[in-house]
Amino acid sequence: MESDIRARRDYQGGQVGSTSSSEANPRAVKWWGWGLESKTYPLDDKPQFWPYLLETLKLAKLNECSRVTIEEVRLPPCRLNDGTLARLKRTVGADVSSEKYDRLTHSLGKSYLDLLNLRRGLIRNPPDAVVYPEDERDVAKLLSFARANRISIVPFAGGSSVVGGVEPIKLRGRKGAVTVDLRRMKSVLDVDAFSLTATVEVGISGPELEDELNKRGFTLGHFPQSFQFSVLGGWIATRSAGQVSTKYGKIEDMVESLTLVSPTGKLGTKAVPASASGPQLKQVLIGSEGTLGVITKAKLRIHRVPAVRRYEGLMFKSFRDGINAIRETIQSGLIPAMMRLSDPDETTVSLMLSSQSATTKLGLWMLERLGYVPSRECVMILGVEGDPTAVKAERQVAVRACKRNGAFAIGKGVGATWLNERFELPYLRDVLLDHCILVDTLETATTWDKLEALHGAMKKSIEEAIAEMGVAGLAFAHVSHAYPDGASIYYTLVAPQVNGKEVQQWLRIKKAATDCIMQNGGTLSHHHGIGKDHTPWIKQELGENGLALLRAMKKQLDPEGIMNPGKLLVSS
């Protein structure tokens, strides 16, 4: 029984039924941070990192910030009484838990603000209960129950939202909030090797889905940085993008059709490659962030596991040169899997996070002689994968565009390192938080004509916002996810925490950055979504009539407004 409970606490299964931490389970996940309890981000072999960071953040020494233990966390009491909980269990027929561990681990996502609160044990809005449905019928029964009983419903997939997408916001007039954890609904229902599609329940995690597909010779090609812990339903609900979206598309391009269970009923879209049967309802359900209902199932476009895969590094003399190389490549019509270009500061940070060998140092020294100046040089990871003929042509066009824009090839080692470490960086965030350092990421996308101006303005506005609170910080970025008409740009920002004003500090920076995005023709989000954190700007993003249209849709599918209140569009 104990081992059964422990198994269910793995990141690959629904978490239920334990309130103790489990040192013995190597796959147990952190309730207070990213990923596995047993893992961290190793810095011992990167001796340059801390000195570089201390200097950049103008810190004399590393501080230490502790966090509470799970025993110290006090949750607000469950607002659903035993009678309601018993009825809920009986009606839905699935596991229902109101235990502390389940409520705590579904109370917040993985944003900087979430981690701040988790580490301090400040849990304002835990769900009153967590339900673990086994199938679509359970979900439908749950929604009917919630409708009849004035209970809010928060769909929960991997829980890796960085925009406050899974926090159960309290609404007046509601009896309580129930989170629906979808991770038991993870069957691969069908793989069609002919049409290259897979029909999958949405509770499946990245690794589970890829394993299932890989063993049949296929891949989805969706690898967000959260890949190891995020879940299909969350990807679809938030319009997620993977690291190789340039080739494989964003998740909205991968979904051939899907099923949504809304409070007013089930809605399925037709599984066809394209259609002219009116407005595309699929694109309304994708990105609905749990506010219209629960996405339960999707038919996905899959690919053969690439026969060839090649990732390599290139160095540019300037960010502009690198951007031009990406634009020229993508506009040629041949699309590599990835062209990920770091700006000069991110290039420096990457270097500080690499185990610099003597060869690397010699290489950098030589590059500098050739005019690749550290304060301006930009590293790109170019990745191609697929059919040999395609890969050859794609790489040829990309390398040609890079060379034309002054790139110096720095070899496959850089590519291999990136591939190896591509899901590791979130672990570093926990390490930095242990040392009282604010670290957050944010992203946008815009058209090529606006990209460089946006980049400059963003860096300035974030660093100024950091400085206004009396500390020295850094914002650095990479361009990734390229399109013929533009690209996304992804920022990481680092600053010493302002003691006692950690939340205000973050809010100030977030506001400066987001206002800057809106003023410079960026989209409010390219792949993180809106959640709770971006709602102050959603009206500006969609326009008053756009938001009204969204609200009309919500009213149709969720007339009582029980679905994920306070997210995307602020419910009344």
Next chain:
Amino acid sequence: MESDIRARRDYQGGQVGSTSSSEANPRAVKWWGWGLESKTYPLDDKPQFWPYLLETLKLAKLNECSRVTIEEVRLPPCRLNDGTLARLKRTVGADVSSEKYDRLTHSLGKSYLDLLNLRRGLIRNPPDAVVYPEDERDVAKLLSFARANRISIVPFAGGSSVVGGVEPIKLRGRKGAVTVDLRRMKSVLDVDAFSLTATVEVGISGPELEDELNKRGFTLGHFPQSFQFSVLGGWIATRSAGQVSTKYGKIEDMVESLTLVSPTGKLGTKAVPASASGPQLKQVLIGSEGTLGVITKAKLRIHRVPAVRRYEGLMFKSFRDGINAIRETIQSGLIPAMMRLSDPDETTVSLMLSSQSATTKLGLWMLERLGYVPSRECVMILGVEGDPTAVKAERQVAVRACKRNGAFAIGKGVGATWLNERFELPYLRDVLLDHCILVDTLETATTWDKLEALHGAMKKSIEEAIAEMGVAGLAFAHVSHAYPDGASIYYTLVAPQVNGKEVQQWLRIKKAATDCIMQNGGTLSHHHGIGKDHTPWIKQELGENGLALLRAMKKQLDPEGIMNPGKLLVSS
């Protein structure tokens, strides 16, 4: 003044103000058929065509069906009184006409049923007036006026709908119907050579838009068969697909952003390459068929005029072999501009419509010796265009897949002929109608696993429906618009008209074909849209909850239901 009026009757400008036919104007368009009055489909050099058709349709001789002259057409009287018309003119400030010619030429589209009625002068639902706005403000004023005066509004772009999309359906409680002809709003507002986008008003026709883009070195890459007479706004409103959509995408892929003027206000989507800011409202406005408002402007993704272009023919021993070749090519990740595969009957018809030289005949004889049997052989046009490196790789993969599936290369001549004649076939329809022959086209799309079964079922159901009314007909098809997960299939059907029961005959065939599509996993439409003709199946296509969602959107943007009533979703 007379010349001014004549100029406005060109297909490139809004038609207004003349009721006489204009023999003198070589660019005048047919009010009763397809395209230019001065043009027809030449058959003199295709001596095999008529004998083949007579034999296939089991006709002893060609019959003749006359049509009425414009003078013989009697329109129902205009329901708007002079006072209302004067107020309309004053309020909108644009040209308003209630003259016969304008009402007649905006009364119907170009479907078989439309042409049947036009040729007989049976015009049940002409608009009471036609308004020619000059800009977005005119449109907004018109919609306000219509809202206040209980007048229906029908947006009209090229008027080439083949599904009854532009007929002003009468609604109880309405004072009348006004068609808004958008063809004066045709400015190219901006071309961004860096981001490869063009911002364009929606009244621009295919040739006008391509001319404007071509002279700057660009193309949209959108060439529906209606290209010469259809108009951007119509493409967007109906989710149009061009002949090379396999490479360039359908129109919904080309629209980066758009503006809609609805009765409740203006709605613009953000011009970014991709976004995770909630549901994609753009994909709701695209395909809305005038039922939510008037699309006035779009920012389009454009391409450089292809440096290389190569179209060629290949012959397959069976339809299945050809389908496999397309599927294998597209699934490789390298996408040619076009792979258009005719089934055996369409292959025969194409041959009958070609000017068969002695060389062609020798070639066919040789092919037959090699096992390409006329009753089973299928011709494919393979087209590649773009950057030389891309074209080379794409063609290599495609030709390899074709050869692997038993294709015999029949040369570039076939490709050149197809390119030359690709917009001409609609003219043949008028010739056939002159000889009392029913001819219609319809299309769908499905996934690869269902395509062959759908094709067989469709051919059978259409030919049976034709036979049930005592005549012998033929349905033939081609696969085009390929996707990694499926393709569209496009049918042409031909039969002798059943005298006195022409409409019932068509309805019976249409019902059989559409029921067959729905039963075999096809979409109700891949690129023609829903209009009036497909509304009986829209609930089956979208599901009850899907249709309810669509209705909720309409209610938000068009609360009085003035926009294009009777189309897409049947308004209450």
